[in-house]
Amino acid sequence: MLRYIAKRMLQLIPTLILVSIIVFLMVRFIPGDPITLLYGVSESGGTSEEYLESMREMYGLNDPLIVQYFRWILGFFKGDMGTSLLTHKTVLEELTNRYQYTIILAVGGTVVGSIIGVICGIIAATFHNKLGDNVVMVISMIAVSVPSFFLAMLLMLYFCLHLGVLPSLGLRSWKHAILPVATLGLGAVGMIARTTRSSMLDVINQDYIRTARAYGTSKFKIITQYAFKNALIPVLTAIGLRFGSLLAGAALVETIFTIPGIGSFLVDSVNGRDYPAIQSTVLVLAASFVLVNTLVDIIYGLVDPRVKYN
Known part of the structure; x- marks a missing residue:
């Protein structure tokens, strides 16, 4: 029984990795830029491209996709699921x-x-x-x-x-x-x-x-x-x-x-x-x-x- 449970737990890892890759890529295919949606209008009432670019840089969205993926998945398995862009709280919280x-x-x-x-x-x-x-x-x-x-x-x-x-x-x-x-x-x-x-x-x-x-x-x-x-x-x-x-x-x-x-x-x-x-x-x-x-x-x-x- 214990051997079977351990085997199933080990099988969970490649399953989650495959799911993570699919989800990561599908999320990037959703139309719309999250930074533009969240910060598209500045306090002065206009749209500042420099401000939007600085926000993308801060959240790491300008990095190559492979870098973004490994930063997220390695953090996930360490217990760091990232910070929500909407609520500014950690996703784990x-x-x-x-x-x-x-x-x-x-x-x-x-x-x-x-x-x-x-x-x-x-x-x-x-x-x-x-x-x-x-x-x-x-x-x-x-x-x-x-x-x-x-x-x-x-x-x-x-x-x-x-x-x-x-x-x-x-x-x-x-x-x-x-x-x-x-x-x-x-x-x-x-x-x-x-x-x-x-x-x-x-x-x-x-x-x-x-x-x-x-x-x-x-x-x-x-x-x-x-x-x-x-x-x-x-x-x-x-x-x-x-x-x-x-x-x-x-x-x-x-x-x-x-x-x-x-x-x-x-x-x-x-x-x-x-x-x-x-x-x-x-x-x-x-x-x-x-x-x-x-x-x-x-x-x-x-x-x-x-x-x-x-």
């Missing part, structure tokens, strides 16, 4: 202050989506090709198809404006977390439910399930103790992928509900051409996604002893 909000949304959305999705998937598999299965499949299709921003606005319209029972902006209490967590959780229901249904159907048709039925074992016990336990690995994969994607993809929800998470920070950084913030934030999100997948792989062995680590 910004991410540290904002990561907690993104974690709350990602964990809450994953828990809600997993509970509802797994229950719906089990119901669909148990009542295969019957009314329960059809209803769950329709719900799953709707959950997958509805964009998160549209669902967020619908929930805000009904619960905030129409009923007035929930706050709509910020994340200052547990009440503020209900709508954004529900938005992310309901968006995850479709994928998890379909994965659970498919995995359960594969297991339910196995010979040992038929044997358990022949011995008179109750249907509830067969589903919960035998079938679901052996169908769990694909479900864990779907949940792990969803959690990783929520860590990186909650930007729209954070922006709509004005939550100061990593996603909204990344959106603001892209709009402001904040090179250091974009590069380091994307790399942190990529590392988080890989670490989540590694954790899911480790959980496989705890759930199913037949899984061996090489």
Whole structure:
């Protein structure tokens, strides 16, 4: 186990290096000069090219791209992620202050989506090709198809404006977390439910399930103790992928509900051409996604002893 974990951690390094190169180059292809956007108008009301050039020199943007890349990536692995051009704070400080909000949304959305999705998937598999299965499949299709921003606005319209029972902006209490967590959780229901249904159907048709039925074992016990336990690995994969994607993809929800998470920070950084913030934030999100997948792989062995680590 420890050898496998060490191997996966070592594999993380070349993955992050490749991601860093792609992100670094893509950021440079974004139209617009960050210095012109930030300092294009001087205090006298005019534009001073000398002033802009001095700012580019100060931030090292006049250096060759290879120099800029190695200065950033070597600093990143030393814990220096650079300074945000927009907030003038270190990117590490910004991410540290904002990561907690993104974690709350990602964990809450994953828990809600997993509970509802797994229950719906089990119901669909148990009542295969019957009314329960059809209803769950329709719900799953709707959950997958509805964009998160549209669902967020619908929930805000009904619960905030129409009923007035929930706050709509910020994340200052547990009440503020209900709508954004529900938005992310309901968006995850479709994928998890379909994965659970498919995995359960594969297991339910196995010979040992038929044997358990022949011995008179109750249907509830067969589903919960035998079938679901052996169908769990694909479900864990779907949940792990969803959690990783929520860590990186909650930007729209954070922006709509004005939550100061990593996603909204990344959106603001892209709009402001904040090179250091974009590069380091994307790399942190990529590392988080890989670490989540590694954790899911480790959980496989705890759930199913037949899984061996090489």
